[in-house]
Amino acid sequence: MKEMLIMTPGPTTVAEDVRLARAKATTNPDIDLEFYDFYKNLCVKLAQFLKTKNDVRVLAGEGILGLEAACASLTEPDDRVLVLDNGIFGHGFADFVELYGGEAVLLQSPEKEAFHLELLENFLKKDHDFKYATVVHCDTPSGVLNDLSKICPLLKKYGILTVVDSVAAMGGEDLQVDEWQIDIALGASQKVLSAPPGLTIAAISPAAYQIMEERQRPIASFYCNLLTFKDYYEKKWFPYTMPISDIYGLDKAVDCVLADQEILQRHERIGKATRKAIENSPLELYLQDGYSNTVSVIKVPEGLSDQVILKKMREEYQVMITGSFDSLAGKVLRIGHMGENARANKVAYTLYALQKTLEKLGLKFEKSLQDDFWQSYHLKN
Numbered sequence: 001m002k003e004m005l006i007m008t009p010g011p012t013t014v015a016e017d018v019r020l021a022r023a024k025a026t027t028n029p030d031i032d033l034e035f036y037d038f039y040k041n042l043c044v045k046l047a048q049f050l051k052t053k054n055d056v057r058v059l060a061g062e063g064i065l066g067l068e069a070a071c072a073s074l075t076e077p078d079d080r081v082l083v084l085d086n087g088i089f090g091h092g093f094a095d096f097v098e099l100y101g102g103e104a105v106l107l108q109s110p111e112k113e114a115f116h117l118e119l120l121e122n123f124l125k126k127d128h129d130f131k132y133a134t135v136v137h138c139d140t141p142s143g144v145l146n147d148l149s150k151i152c153p154l155l156k157k158y159g160i161l162t163v164v165d166s167v168a169a170m171g172g173e174d175l176q177v178d179e180w181q182i183d184i185a186l187g188a189s190q191k192v193l194s195a196p197p198g199l200t201i202a203a204i205s206p207a208a209y210q211i212m213e214e215r216q217r218p219i220a221s222f223y224c225n226l227l228t229f230k231d232y233y234e235k236k237w238f239p240y241t242m243p244i245s246d247i248y249g250l251d252k253a254v255d256c257v258l259a260d261q262e263i264l265q266r267h268e269r270i271g272k273a274t275r276k277a278i279e280n281s282p283l284e285l286y287l288q289d290g291y292s293n294t295v296s297v298i299k300v301p302e303g304l305s306d307q308v309i310l311k312k313m314r315e316e317y318q319v320m321i322t323g324s325f326d327s328l329a330g331k332v333l334r335i336g337h338m339g340e341n342a343r344a345n346k347v348a349y350t351l352y353a354l355q356k357t358l359e360k361l362g363l364k365f366e367k368s369l370q371d372d373f374w375q376s377y378h379l380k381n
Contacts, residue, residue, distance in 0.1 A: 002318045007350045009140050009168060009295040009322070009336030011190035011197045014249075018195055021252035022245045029242040039242065040233050042251045049258060050170075050185060052177035052203050057229045058250065059200040060243050063167040063188030065224070066200035068096050070163045070184045072224035073212050074132050077101035082130040082160065086115045086146070087139025088326045089165060097134075100220055105130070114290025115146045117154070124158050131211070132161035132183070138169035138292040141324045143334065145173060145292040149180050156181040161208060167191055170201070171257055172267040172294040172338045183208040184226075189246070192267075192294060194339035195253040198246050202226065267293040270337050270347055273376035277351055277369045283358075286332050294338035297324070299331065301363050306330050309357055317353035348373050 006013050029035045043056040050056065059065055071093065075081065079102040085091040086109040094104035107123055109115045115135070133155045138145050152162045163184045166175055170185075171192030177185045183205040190197035204226060212219065212227050219225040228239035257263060271293030278285055278298055286297040300306045306323040310333070313319045324332045333354075337347050351369035359365060 004314070005319045005346060005349065007319060007321050007335055007337070007341050007346065009143075009191075009334050009338065010188070012192075012194045012336060012338055013340040014194055014196055015253075015256065015340050017256070018249045018253045022196070022249035024245070024248050026244045026248075029244045029247075030238060033236060035242075035244065036233055036236055038251070039247060042247065042254065045251075045254050045258060046201055047203065049254060050175060050177045050203050051179065052185070054177060054203045054205045055209075055230070056201065056203045057226070058247060059202060059229070060198070060240060060246075061200055061223075062190070062197050063186065063200050066167075066186035066188070066202050067093065067165055068099075069200070069202065069221075069224040069226050070186060071096035071102070071134075072100050072221045073219055073226040074161065074163070074184075074208070075100040075102040076215055076217055078103060079131045080105060080129060082107060082133035082155075084115055084120070084133060084135040084146070084151070085109065086111050086113070087136060087144055088141040088324075088328065089139050090134075090136045093134040093136075093163075093165070102131075111142060111144065112286065112288045114144060115151060117147070117150050120151065120154060124154065128158035128160060130160050132163055134163045134165070137164055137166035137175070138173065138294055140168040140295060141297075141326065141328050141334075142286060142332075143292045143295040143297040144287055144290045145169065146290065148182065149174075149176070152180045152182050161211060168294055168338070169292060171263065172342065173292065174264060177203050189250050189253070192263075192339040192342075193250065193253045193257060194341075195250045196246060198243060199250055267338065267342050269377060270342050270344060271296070273344075273373050274335065274337060274347055274351070276376040277372040280367060280372045281355075281365060281369055282363060286328075294336065294342075296335045296337065298333045298335070300333060301358065304358070304361055304363070306333060309333065309354075309361065312357045312360065313353050317356065319350050319353040321350065321354070344374075344377055
């Protein structure tokens with residue numbers, strides 16, 4: 001049986017050296033003082049990766065833990081929270097805000113485009129009484145990318161704390177936490193970092209800590225309480241037993257990413273070449289603007305089923321891509337070209353497998369997706 005080529009927008013392929021790092025002999029992370037130093041050093045490297053002087057923490061839980069933890073830690077009953085909504089994860093933040101008693105005010109922007117800055121500017125001139133705002137960097141279900149470099153400073157201009165879901169973008173798109181005035185930046189192990197799923201990355205500013213510490217009511221969670229990690233090193237105490245093997249693997253993955261000086265350029269080159277190949281074919285990209293370099297989203301051809309396409313690609317070509325969910329269920333196909341998936345040969349074969357599958361299902365192509373990809377990939381930007 002051939003090894004399956006995993007080209008989903010997370011989890012991504014895990015490199016062999018990361019898998020081997022997870023096989024390292026473990027100790028008891030609760031009482032091993034050397035592990036506290038190891039964890040602290042990992043957090044320092046992640047801060048370098050995120051271009052921040054803020055505290056960085058690795059939490060034991062998939063990326064959704066970070067989204068909920070940020071809302072749990074900041075939200076008190078009746079707090080007004082601005083939710084920037086141009087995608088499924090965008091408006092999904094409202095659920096977490098309301099779960100902890102806050103009032104989520106959704107500001108909607110067209111879902112097929114990057115969030116409209118003018119819309120936000122005009123809104124904030126009239127109403128900016130918000131404790132914090134949430135924004136998604138790359139909304140994974142649609143692949144739309146929002147310009148944090150303009151959105152977050154604009155929110156901070158009005159004194160609004162910023163919470164960013166960068167799970168599907170972190171590492172594959174530029175992310176400058178301090179320069180862009182991001183108070184809480186959230187990522188996950190299984191996307192561009194290409195480590196196994198199970199860990200959240202959270203960069204937390206002093207301003208965010210201050211709001212948590214000055215709450216009128218206690219944070220209504222233990223596991224989702226970001227304050228529990230604040231002084232872990234001084235106290236030599238983790239709030240729960242850390243998944244030491246997963247953390248060893250993440251540490252190796254971070255080393256690999258930091259050593260890859262061309263990582264952003266590689267993602268951009270592959271993202272552009274993938275989109276160009278799709279545009280030159282009978283297929284159609286879902287988005288009209290705001291394309292991410294970590295995931296490409298394609299409309300399911302009329303008359304075909306996403307599940308039939310995905311099943312045929314897996315069984316006949318050993319390639320795993322995915323559909324989407326919520327309002328996009330059954331409507332689109334998603335190719336993840338992030339992290340270890342962002343390798344030209346892998347993407348080229350994925351496009352070959354997609355085309356052959358669709359041809360067997362009756363869709364006619366005049367040109368080769370794979371050839372168009374390579375042609376665009378080799379063009380100088």
